[in-house]
Amino acid sequence: MTDKKILEITIKKEIDCSKDVAFWNYWDHEHLDIIHSGFAEPHILYEDRNFMYRIDAVKIPFIPFIKISTPMFMVQHDDNTLYTYTVQLGIVSRNKITINEIDKQKSEIIMNYKFLLKYWQLPFKNLLRKLFTKWNERIWNEDYPVKIRRQKILNMNFKDFIGLPMKRSEREFKGENYKLVLPVKRYKNSSRDQHPLSFKKEKK
Numbered sequence: 001m002t003d004k005k006i007l008e009i010t011i012k013k014e015i016d017c018s019k020d021v022a023f024w025n026y027w028d029h030e031h032l033d034i035i036h037s038g039f040a041e042p043h044i045l046y047e048d049r050n051f052m053y054r055i056d057a058v059k060i061p062f063i064p065f066i067k068i069s070t071p072m073f074m075v076q077h078d079d080n081t082l083y084t085y086t087v088q089l090g091i092v093s094r095n096k097i098t099i100n101e102i103d104k105q106k107s108e109i110i111m112n113y114k115f116l117l118k119y120w121q122l123p124f125k126n127l128l129r130k131l132f133t134k135w136n137e138r139i140w141n142e143d144y145p146v147k148i149r150r151q152k153i154l155n156m157n158f159k160d161f162i163g164l165p166m167k168r169s170e171r172e173f174k175g176e177n178y179k180l181v182l183p184v185k186r187y188k189n190s191s192r193d194q195h196p197l198s199f200k201k202e203k204k
């Protein structure tokens with residue numbers, strides 16, 4: 001029996017990028033406030049090879065000068081599954097993201113969201129579904145060119161922190177797909193690592 005307090009939303013998409021590029025987009029935390037208009041000041045407090053805990057300052061729609069702190073836990077559960085857990089405006093949610101390879105550079109992304117609503121929020125279930133679906137579409141559209149562009153430059157032998165090969169003749173896809181390695185590397189003094197409680201601020 002389905003729990004009436006749970007708002008469940010499943011969204012399926014397809015995109016012309018490899019599975020690892022699609023997952024990279026979730027693990028690349030440096031694009032958040034650059035690409036997504038709703039994000040400000042994402043701070044990573046702790047991360048390791050398959051998980052990360054972050055605090056985001058999320059802007060409230062229509063009142064952008066008010067920001068609320070939102071915790072986010074992410075874990076790469078297995079090769080095809082990523083979970084995120086968060087609390088937004090007091091609503092606890094989990095997102096199960098399944099990414100399946102359709103082709104070497106074509107992926108299917110299934111986002112299955114579950115929001116645990118309080119009794120007083122139940123009359124707004126349909127409204128929340130509409131608002132969330134709209135929000136998800138906006139985020140998808142903002143991330144879409146990020147994934148496509150990354151696949152394109154990786155196919156030209158782009159290397160993180162190095163760039164494209166100097167010779168044009170070497171900017172050709174050699175058939176070897178990019179392999180995601182977690183955590184995704186950042187510059188030493190990245191703004192993602194400046195929170196006073198970040199594990200990187202601990203004295204060694």
Ligand SMILES: [Fe+2]
Pocket residue numbers: 025031032035036143
């Ligand atoms: Fe994104």
